[in-house]
Amino acid sequence: MNYNLSSIMSAAWVIARRFIGNGESLRALLRRALKQAWYQAKVAAQMARKAAQRVQVSASQVEAxxxxxxxxxxxxxxxxxxxxxxxxxxxxxxxxxxxxxxx
Structure with a gap:
């Protein structure tokens, strides 16, 4: 599975910017934001895989x-x-x- 690393990093920076000024270092903010961005990317990929499987199953149903x-x-x-x-x-x-x- 290939992930778009640019979009993951962009999403992480959006998350990190949202929490700047809360007392955490930039390194800690970015680490937490990257974990969240990767989690979101993995969930989106899993949902896409499940949707593709549903379409394949229904393709066999449609033929009959x-x-x-x-x-x-x-x-x-x-x-x-x-x-x-x-x-x-x-x-x-x-x-x-x-x-x-x-x-």
Whole structure:
């Protein structure tokens, strides 16, 4: 897994600047900020991996579904109050499968 080191360091400096003047040395502030920035980057990467796995699982489900079942599933997702990134990915996958079957 590759991490964008520049964005991690930038996030760490934002965190460190927020706490300047609280009595800690800059070295201690930056150490704490880097730990937090790395934690945030690792959590974001883990969430991205889980979303990709969900899309792969649903890709196999989509292949086995009929056009009517796909349309119903898309309608159920679209009727939610808020859509997550995974919901948008699922909708794109469903719409792509529906377009292929409609041709």
């Amino acid at each position: 579904m009929t056009y009517a079942a796909l349309a119903e599933w898309a309608f159920v997702i679209e009727c939610q109050d808020r859509l997550s990134t995974a919901d948008h990915d699922q909708l794109a996958l469903i719409r792509h499968a529906m377009a292929q079957r409609n041709d």
